[in-house]
Amino acid sequence: MNSGIILFLIGFAISGFHWIGIVLAGAGLSFFGRSIKTKVLYGTVAGVMIWFAFVAYTLSIGIYDKVTQTGTLFNLSIFLSIVVGGASGLITAYQTDYR
Numbered sequence: 001m002n003s004g005i006i007l008f009l010i011g012f013a014i015s016g017f018h019w020i021g022i023v024l025a026g027a028g029l030s031f032f033g034r035s036i037k038t039k040v041l042y043g044t045v046a047g048v049m050i051w052f053a054f055v056a057y058t059l060s061i062g063i064y065d066k067v068t069q070t071g072t073l074f075n076l077s078i079f080l081s082i083v084v085g086g087a088s089g090l091i092t093a094y095q096t097d098y099r
Helices: 003-014 020-030 035-060 063-069 074-096
Strands: none
Touching: 003 020, 003 035, 020 035, 020 074, 035 063, 035 074, 063 074
16 A cells, blocks of 8 residues: 555544644645645645545534534635645655656
8 A cells, every 4th residue: 555545544534633634644645746736736635635524524413504603713624724735745745756
């Protein structure tokens, strides 16, 4: 199994408890990118997936309406998951040898 998938899964599991999970998940998916643009894109995709998991969790326990009524905090959850995920895609951008 690829180390990127393992890192993504660990980050996805940790993201329910701490924001560092978003960083680990974004870095894990960014291993599959060939350029800086695709690495940032894959990191952003990881952030979006984590945010959708957050929405699914709030729907499953029945507090989605209360969460959306917080307004700015709900928008901040979207913004931070996408920005932190995209920025964490740059963690693996130092690699230049793609053999």
